[in-house]
Amino acid sequence: MTRKEPFLWVSVSCAIVALTFILLPLVEMLTAPSLAMLGETLKDRAVLRSIWLSIYTAAAAAGISFVIGTPLAYLLARCQFRGKRLVEGIIDLPIVIPHPVVGIAILSVAGRNHWLGQFMSELGIRVMGSVTGIITVLTFVGMPFYVNALKSGIEAISPRLENVSRSLGAPMGSTFLRVTFPLARRSILIGLIMCCARAISEFGAVVVVAYHPMIAPVLIFERFEGYGLKYSQPVAVWLVLVCLTLFLILRVLTLPGKKAA
Amino acid sequence: MIEIQNLSGSLGEFCLRNIDLTVQDGEYMVLLGPTGAGKTVLIEYMVGMYRQREGVILVDGEDITPLYTEERNIAYVPQDYALFPNLSVAGNIAYGLEAKRHPKKEITRITEEILDALGIGHLRHRMPLNLSGGEKQRVALGRALATRPKVVLLDEPLSALDENLRAQMSRELRDLQQSSKATFVHVCHNFEEASAVADRIAIMNNGFLVQVGTLEEVKAQPKNEFVARFLKTQNIFPAVADGTKVLVNGIQLEKKSSTRGDMVMAIRPEKLRIHPDNEAGGLNAFRGTIVEAIPRPHFIEYTVDVGLKLTVFQIAEREYRVGDAVTVQVPAEHIALVEKV
Numbered sequence: 001m002t003r004k005e006p007f008l009w010v011s012v013s014c015a016i017v018a019l020t021f022i023l024l025p026l027v028e029m030l031t032a033p034s035l036a037m038l039g040e041t042l043k044d045r046a047v048l049r050s051i052w053l054s055i056y057t058a059a060a061a062a063g064i065s066f067v068i069g070t071p072l073a074y075l076l077a078r079c080q081f082r083g084k085r086l087v088e089g090i091i092d093l094p095i096v097i098p099h100p101v102v103g104i105a106i107l108s109v110a111g112r113n114h115w116l117g118q119f120m121s122e123l124g125i126r127v128m129g130s131v132t133g134i135i136t137v138l139t140f141v142g143m144p145f146y147v148n149a150l151k152s153g154i155e156a157i158s159p160r161l162e163n164v165s166r167s168l169g170a171p172m173g174s175t176f177l178r179v180t181f182p183l184a185r186r187s188i189l190i191g192l193i194m195c196c197a198r199a200i201s202e203f204g205a206v207v208v209v210a211y212h213p214m215i216a217p218v219l220i221f222e223r224f225e226g227y228g229l230k231y232s233q234p235v236a237v238w239l240v241l242v243c244l245t246l247f248l249i250l251r252v253l254t255l256p257g258k259k260a261a
Numbered sequence: 262m263i264e265i266q267n268l269s270g271s272l273g274e275f276c277l278r279n280i281d282l283t284v285q286d287g288e289y290m291v292l293l294g295p296t297g298a299g300k301t302v303l304i305e306y307m308v309g310m311y312r313q314r315e316g317v318i319l320v321d322g323e324d325i326t327p328l329y330t331e332e333r334n335i336a337y338v339p340q341d342y343a344l345f346p347n348l349s350v351a352g353n354i355a356y357g358l359e360a361k362r363h364p365k366k367e368i369t370r371i372t373e374e375i376l377d378a379l380g381i382g383h384l385r386h387r388m389p390l391n392l393s394g395g396e397k398q399r400v401a402l403g404r405a406l407a408t409r410p411k412v413v414l415l416d417e418p419l420s421a422l423d424e425n426l427r428a429q430m431s432r433e434l435r436d437l438q439q440s441s442k443a444t445f446v447h448v449c450h451n452f453e454e455a456s457a458v459a460d461r462i463a464i465m466n467n468g469f470l471v472q473v474g475t476l477e478e479v480k481a482q483p484k485n486e487f488v489a490r491f492l493k494t495q496n497i498f499p500a501v502a503d504g505t506k507v508l509v510n511g512i513q514l515e516k517k518s519s520t521r522g523d524m525v526m527a528i529r530p531e532k533l534r535i536h537p538d539n540e541a542g543g544l545n546a547f548r549g550t551i552v553e554a555i556p557r558p559h560f561i562e563y564t565v566d567v568g569l570k571l572t573v574f575q576i577a578e579r580e581y582r583v584g585d586a587v588t589v590q591v592p593a594e595h596i597a598l599v600e601k602v
Contacts, residue, residue: 160343166330167308167337168357168408178360182347 026174026240033234041234050219050235051242052203057131057215058199061138065146072187074176077154082161091148093140098242102140103208110136110209133210138199145198146191153187154180166237200243262286263307263412263444268316270306277302278468280316284412289438292454294465295491300448301340303465304414307446308337320411331360331388336405336443339472341418342397345391351376351385357408360570375403375496394421400429406441409525413438415447419454431457452492462490480529485600489527494597495572496533500526502598512568514545516596524598535563538586545591551581565589 032042041047057136076088110127111117120127127133157180165175181188203217211218216239224232267494268280283289293299306313309330315322325333344353354375359369376382379399389397398418405413407437418434419427426559435458438445447531455462456476463473464484472484483489489497500509502520509526538548549567556562556577563573563581567589581587 023324041372065284156344158341160341163305163308163310163330164337164339164404165345165356165360167333167335168404169331169334170356170360171329171331174360178356179345179347195595 004178008169028238029233029258030237032230033237037234038237041238046214047216048234050214050216051239052111053131053134053213054200054239055242055246057134057138058142060135060197061142061199062146062195064135064139065190065195066188067141069143069147069191070150073150073191074154074180076147077151078159090093091144093144095144099141099202099204100208103137104138104210106133106136106205106244114138127209129210129212131210131213134206134213134215137209138202138203141202142195142199145194149191149194150184153184153191156230158186167182189250192252193250196250197247262321263446265303266317266321267319268306268313269304270302270311270313270315270471272311273300275299275302276468277313277543282463282470282472282473284444284446286321287438287442287444289435289447289458289460291459291462292446292465293450293452293455293462293491294471295450297467297591298450298465299468300450300465301416301457302468304337304416304446304448305530307412309333309415329599334408334410334414335414336408336410338401338405338418340414340420342401342421343531344392344397344400346389346405348389349385350387350389350392351382353389353400354407356404359416361408373405375407379403385431387500391410394423395430398422399433402434402437406443408442410443412444412446412576413441415445417448417450419449419451427454428457430437434458463581464491466491481595482597483527483599486525486527489599490598494527495530496526496528496569498569499528499601500524500598507596507598510569512547514591514596516591516598517593520598523601525601526597527597528591528595530562530572531574532562532591532592533571533575534592535565535573535575535581536588536590537579538588542588545593545596547589547591549587551583552582553584553589554583 104126108114109116110120112121125132127136161179162175165179172176206215207218220232220235223235263284265282266281268277270277280303289505292303294300303310305424307318313326317326337530345356346388351372355372358371376385381396381399384396419430422430447458459476461475462479464471466487472479472488483492483494487561498509500507502522502524504519505516507516507526540580547567550563550567551563553564555563560574560576563575565571565573565587
């Protein structure tokens with residue numbers, strides 16, 4: 001009989017505890033509601049509206065992160081400049097700030113007491129209690145995940161490829177679009193998934209900025225507060241199932257293609 | 262013609278110092294030196310990856326230092342070839358033509374010409390990851406030459422290849438350079454590789470350009486001890502020169518030209534001749550004993566003790582054995598006296 005390393009046993013035991021810790025509550029929640037209850041919940045327009053709003057606002061946050069965050073990630077991956085660590089720290093701030101504080105911080109700028117809030121109000125842009133507010137919050141909390149994922153992806157691409165491209169006559173922008181961007185495709189998709197995942201699960205900041213219109217996590221909280229665990233579970237199950245399906249599709253899209261393999 | 266004038270710059274702790282180098286049109290120049298000499302950094306300055314502290318680089322009289330990389334018309338082939346992994350072989354070769362917005366028909370025609378010229382037509386649809394080292398190198402060269410650049414910079418292009426392929430690719434590089442008529446600057450740290458392709462070599466060390474010349478010039482008269490050692494001149498001894506006389510370890514040699522002072526004597530092993538003990542005499546003929554004989558592919562490497570241990574490469578017209586008494590003839594014209602380093 002082969003001897004087993006004690007360290008291996010400890011590692012396996014810890015892995016089992018960790019997996020159980022994650023899976024047990026989720027499996028319990030997913031299996032608690034009956035099929036009839038799940039069917040009933042799906043007929044509830046408020047539930048459908050909230051899940052759609054969650055997906056839509058999270059996707060919008062990912063889209064905004066893509067537009068603003070892609071050049072930023074490139075800059076951080078490729079350029080050395082004074083204060084770079086500080087910039088990286090600022091980008092990571094939304095990850096470490098408590099969620100309600102994010103909501104309060106956004107309201108501090110978007111409220112009527114701030115010049116930016118006044119200016120936005122004059123333009124007819126309302127943040128408090130609006131879809132715009134939800135997207136703002138979700139972009140704030142989701143963008144760091146996109147920027148960090150893409151930055152790592154670009155860092156893994158040899159800068160020599162860009163140097164060669166430029167020596168062949170392609171300017172910097174064209175080099176980015178023709179070389180760096182296609183090679184960073186996977187990192188972009190992974191970043192977008194992470195940004196979406198973070199955005200779709202946000203509750204604390206959204207509830208401060210926009211309790212209404214209700215995104216799914218806020219609705220689940222309201223059902224839990226108003227009717228208890230039993231009535232909040234089916235909504236939670238549907239949110240989990242929809243998100244899992246979407247993320248699985250995106251994950252399949254990010255698998256390395258045959259060409260690159 | 263490339264003229265590098267007084268180029269200096271620093272990258273982290275490494276400094277490139279006062280480089281002056283001229284490469285003629287259509288010349289094959291090899292930048293030679295040990296690792297860390299600054300060869301790669303120099304071509305990276307030429308390609309425009311960094312801004313120099315001082316000095317200029319002129320191509321055909323035009324100062325290219327203010328230009329961006331893409332405006333210089335200098336093709337660059339890095340050590341790992343840096344083929345675009347997301348493009349096929351044909352896509353890689355056509356890349357520069359597309360970037361310069363050539364008409365589609367012309368792109369197809371030139372790409373096909375290059376694929377045929379390099380004998381890689383059958384690889385046109387293959388992705389770079391599925392190519393061998395030699396194939397990758399051909400694709401990288403084809404990609405560099407497709408845009409008809411004035412200058413091609415090659416950073417250790419043969420280092421990733423095995424020895425047999427290296428000899429073949431050296432010949433191909435030389436042929437390509439001659440058919441394209443472009444000016445090639447090739448970085449390497451291997452003297453044999455440089456000898457196979459170079460019109461002239463430029464030897465670098467510690468960020469300085471030490472010596473420039475044809476292979477024969479540099480071999481015959483290395484500028485200093487570093488160059489002599491780097492070019493594998495095995496007979497290097499401290500010497501005192503007094504006019505045409507050179508005193509090495511108590512042995513006196515006669516030299517053609519006149520010099521004075523403490524120096525280093527360097528004699529290439531292939532320039533020495535071994536004769537049977539009773540067959541030679543005269544100027545710079547020293548009697549000694551064979552202490553080592555190592556057969557090499559095209560010659561025998563002898564070590565002869567004449568009071569100095571001299572290394573002699575001699576074609577095996579007559580074989581000597583260890584212990585044989587012989588005379589070593591040191592031709593006065595091949596004695597190089599160089600600066601100590």
